[in-house]
Amino acid sequence: MTVYNSKYIYPFGGSAPKPTVDPSKQIVGGKGLGLQVMSKIGVDVPPGFTLTTPLCQVYAKENDLPAEVWKGVRENVRRIEIDMEKEFGSSENPLLFSCRSGAAMSMPGMMDTVLNIGLNDMTVEGLAKATGNERFAWDSYRRLLDMFGEVVLGIPHEDFEKRFDKVKEDANAKNDVDLGVDQLKKLCDEYKQVYVEQGKEFPMDPYEQLYACVKAVFGSWMTPRAVKYREINNIKNLIGTATNIQTMVFGNMGNDSGTGVAFSRNPSTGEKVMYGEYLINAQGEDVVAGIRTPQPISQMKEVLPEAYAKFLENVEKLEVYFKDMQDVEFTVEKGKLWMLQCRNGKRTGVAAIKIAIDLVNEGKCTKSEALLKVEPRHVEQLLHPAFSPEALKSDAYTKGVCAKGLPGSPGAAVGKLVFTPKQAEEEKAKGASVILVRETTSPEDVGGMWAAAGILTARGGMTSHAAVVARGWGKPCVCGCSDIVVSEVDETVTVKETNEVFRAGDVISINGATGEVIRNVIEVKTPDLRGDLGILLQWADEEDGVMKVLANADSGPDATQAASNGAQGIGLCRTEHMFFAPERLPVVRRWIFHTECLDDLDHIKHFQRSDFKDLFVAMNGMHVTIRLLDPPLHEFLPRPEQVHEKVAEELGFGKDVKSMLARIDSMHEENPMLGLRGCRLGIVKPDFTKMQVEAIMLAAADFMEECPEKAKVHPRIMIPLIGSISEYKNQALIIKSEAERVKAERGLDIPYEIGTMIEVPRAALVSDKIAALVDDEDGKPLCTFFSYGTNDLTQMTMGISRDDSNGFIPRYLELGIFEDDPFQTIDEEGVGYMVKHSASLGKTVNPNISLSVCGEHGGDPKSIEFFDSLGLNYVSCSPYRVPVARLAAGQIRVKRRMEAAAKAEASQHRGVAEKAREAGLAVVHKVAEMMHQ
Known part of the structure; x- marks a missing residue:
């Protein structure tokens, strides 16, 4: 493999050329990009360079890096030696380095860092002479011995910690800063003894140290903790980590030195106050490791006022540049401030939303840009x-x-x-x-x-x-x-x-x-969802062309919750969920056992009519999509062990328990999820379809008559589980006949629609034929909407039971066989293709057909992005996922607009370049012609 240093090594700081275009974060990592930006905008950064993420893959494969890369490392070290007027490995004025990881996405604490690289028995004396601070030099050396042993050679940290505690105990020292030079020298000897006991050797050659640390940082990408963190946070498709080699600056040089970590705003609340901690006479690891109790960052202005003022100035520069709250690390060495890292800070859901709103109000970003600063999980946290x-x-x-x-x-x-x-x-x-x-x-x-x-x-x-x-x-x-x-x-x-x-x-x-x-x-x-969140979600709703978000709701309270969360209608009402109340279930069971009993059917119609009206009231004119009975009837029956004389008597069998058990057994299905359910149930028992349609239309009429000032209602009646045109037409004609009858009897013009849930693969394949169906009487379309039931469509397309998949899907995810759980995120290649194909067929014959998703995928941001790309009209999800879906839908529109703008700009640049090329050729031809003459 040929590796070119200019491609794989990016310098920053000092006399390194400041980049005019930021390298991709995927290549230099988040930390490397932050260092590049700080160098570019005039923030003091210790000189260094970044070994890019592709080298992480090279190292993983070869267990080493190419010779040209190591040559590039030496060349960059020489550049820094000139900048800093120090020499790596010098016994007079040694230059030291830190070696830190930095992936494209922040993974705090998951990968490795080594500080003070370059110290050995000779250079530690040189550092003491050059700084005039012998204690500082030996303190830095003992830190390197500890970190190098643990990170590079795998020596347990506890082995060093035990020696440290013993030396402190012998010296009657409470903290590490209480140890004097002699104790620190003794500690270094103790640490070297740990190496001996472990059968390891600490390299005295500075370059050998540096190379080993680079390899360790690249190697830490695949440590169990880093892999687990990426798995938990669903971090995928990254090349690896970059490695940042940076000149050491020292916060442990006395009381005019220190180190700290801070956020430009409170990451818990979003309040615009500097939030963080610092330690005097310490190195960075001391702050995050909890070894000493740090001080609030606000107190730094009392002890290091000039450095603190410069720090505030730098942080404001970074907020303006990145248009976001910043998480920064810094060191003060002998009163001079150095910035070591910047990145967009991690924050809670409450803070994310407040920061986004405040940045817009402060004029630092637009509403659209603010939307992208809030992650769907931030909204989930508020729930x-x-x-x-x-x-x-x-x-x-x-x-x-x-x-x-x-x-x-x-x-x-x-x-x-x-x-x-x-x-x-x-x-x-x-x-x-x-x-x-x-x-x-x-x-x-x-x-x-x-x-x-x-x-x-x-x-x-x-x-x-x-x-x-x-x-x-x-x-x-x-x-x-x-x-x-x-x-x-x-x-x-x-x-x-x-x-x-x-x-x-x-x-x-x-x-x-x-x-x-x-x-x-x-x-x-659960906290209130108003205030700043309401403002942010309103911005999401206002984005051009944003996909609508509806809710799956089966009761008045569900619908009210959905409306308060911003749902623009009900995309799925599962009528069977209305049957399970204790006073209702016996009525439903009696009808199942004795379908000739019209009194029970009337009773069911009565409570369904009441429930449907609650939905219409909550939605007040917005679409309410009601799915006719879908599940197999056995789900409503008692289990055999629950049957006794009282139950048999209540359900119309007298005290004949044996007869009732025989009836339950006769209704048993080997595979009920593929048996008598959905439209099949309506075809076999058409009276039930008629009853449900009558209940829907009567509820709509009741609402219109009782609320004349509103008079808004829009039921959409959904036929479940169709697989053929004939099944759909059978049920659609029954629905239309019953709906028109109620309209005529009540003398009301009740707008309604008929459509279907596409959840059987065959229905997806014949979607054009279903969408093309028209009523023979009036010639109008008989199907006005498709709603994709992606739960069952996934089940049937992939041949996986959603109820039994937990036994193997976690293992599939672990092995990389599945990138995502297909019941949480849509399988784009398979199930997604079925949706895409069906939508295309439907739109071809009926351009006005409404297309939507009402499965669980309707609340998954990644799936929503896919559905938006297909041009679907809306997604429907549970009421509590509506805010997340609204944000995701708005963010998708912002991203698409930005992508379009970027493409247009790139196209314009290509046009300018082409014109320049043509102009250049014209000049060449003109010169040639003049020379010929």
């Missing part, structure tokens, strides 16, 4: 439970607070205590809600953190691993709770002040917004 205001004032809460830590990530969680990630995952698999308690979390804990309802740690600050990961996932987290002692061995949590002990399995509550730990079970409620 998660929180403690109600009433619960917060209750004695159970106020008197139940037993400890308080830092509010790492807002939200409420109630669950059983578990002490290991494995326990969390096992209990979650059993359906339990758990609180994961740790002394402090590490990247290896991500599986358990994902499984937990909430996270509680005894150590770590607001930017610790636990807090950052929890905020990204919208999980409640209380971190740095120094009021408790966690024993992961004994599986206990002890409250220091009271000696109260909680054990594994005990249930507690945590409040991530306040940092409080409550010994009692506190009631949680």
Whole structure:
């Protein structure tokens, strides 16, 4: 493989050429792009260079990098030596490097970092002389020995930590900063002994160190924790991680130095205040690792006022450039500020929405740009439970607070205590809600953190691993709770002040917004969805050509909830869901057993009529699509073990239990999901179809007469599970006849439509014939809409039972056989093709036919993007997924408009280039002609 340094290595900072066009984030990674941008806009960045993500794949395949890359690394090191007037490996004035990962998408703490590369027994003396700070030099050396041993050679960190604790104990030192030069020298010797005991060797050659660190960072892309994090966060299609080699600047050079991590706005609430922490006389890992308790970033202006003022200026520059809230890392070395990293900060759902609204109000971005700053999962987080205001004032809460830590990530969680990630995952698999308690979390804990309802740690600050990961996932987290002692061995949590002990399995509550730990079970409620979220979703609805979002609702309360969440109608009412109320089920069962009993059918019609009217009232003129009875009748019957004399008597069998059991057995189907259900039921029992249509039309008439000032109603009657034109026509003609009869009897012009749910592959294949059907009497289309029931369409197309697929789909996802669960995200190549083909056929013969989706895929953002590309009119999903779908639909329109603009711009550039080429040729010809003359 031929590798060209200019392609695979990007310099930044110092005298490196500042890029005029930002390299792709996919190539240089998020961290590399941030360094490029900061260098470009005049923010001080320690010089360095980025080894690009394609090299990650090269390393994974070859377990090494090509010689030309290593040559490029040396060339860039020499450039930095000139910039910094230092030399890598020098015994007089050594240059040191950090080596950090940086994928295109942020994966906090999941991959590896090594600092102070280049120190050895000789250069540490040179660093002490050059800086005049012997303690600083040996402190930096012991850090390299620790990090290199753990990250590069796989030596357990605990082996170094034990030696560190022993040296501190011998020196009667509370913190690492209390150790003097002699103790640090001793610690370095102790660390070297760890290498010996592990059969490892610390390389003294600086370039050998650097090469090994580069390989380790590239190798960390496939560590179990990184793979697990990508799996949990559905991060796919990335090339790998980039590796950033950057000049070390030192925050551990004394009290005029320090390091910190900060957000330009509060990542929990979105408030426009600087939010973060810093440490004086420390390196960056100290802040996030929770080794020392950091100070709030606002206090930095008191001790380092000039650096703090420059820091605020830099952060504002970055917000303006990126048009977003920034997450930054910085170091102050001897009073000078250096920016080490910037990226769009992770945030909670509440914060994401507030920040998006505020950025528009501040003129930093447009409404369309703001929509793209809120992820669907952010909206989902707002639908998660929180403690109600009433619960917060209750004695159970106020008197139940037993400890308080830092509010790492807002939200409420109630669950059983578990002490290991494995326990969390096992209990979650059993359906339990758990609180994961740790002394402090590490990247290896991500599986358990994902499984937990909430996270509680005894150590770590607001930017610790636990807090950052929890905020990204919208999980409640209380971190740095120094009021408790966690024993992961004994599986206990002890409250220091009271000696109260909680054990594994005990249930507690945590409040991530306040940092409080409550010994009692506190009631949680779903938060209000108005305010900033309402504004943002209104912006989404206003995007040109945006796909409409309707809801699946089966009752008045469901419809009211859907309307309050912004649904523009009901895309699916499953009439069978109206049958299961305790007072209704016996009536339905009697009709199933004795279909000749018209009284029971009238009773069913009565309660359906009432329920349909509730839907019309809630929707007030918007479409209400009602699916006729779909499931097999056995679903409504009692199980044999539930049958006794009283049940038999109630259902019309007298006390003849044996006769009733025989009847239930006679209705048994080997494969009921493919048996007597859907339109087949209506064809075999046409009285039921007539009854449901009459109930729909009577409910519509009732609404129109009782609410004349509104007088808006629009029922759409959906025929389920058709596979042939004849099936559809049979039911459609019955529906039309019954609907017209009710209209005539009530003397009302009730607008209604007839259509079908396409959920059988054969129906998708003959969609043009169905769409082309017309009524022989008036010549009008007999089918005005298709709604794709993608749940059953997926089941039948793929031959997979959605009820039994959990036994193997997780393994399929793990092995990469499936990219997504096909029952959550549409299978575009197979099921999606069926939808596309059917839609095309339908539109060809009936351009006015309405096309929609009413399966679970209607609430999945990735699926919505696919449906939008097909030109479908709307998607329908559960009421609580409506806000997510509305945001996704608006974002899709913004993205498509941006893509179109980018293509137009590229086309214009190509046109200009072509004209320039032609003009250049004309000049050449003219010159040639003059020379000839």
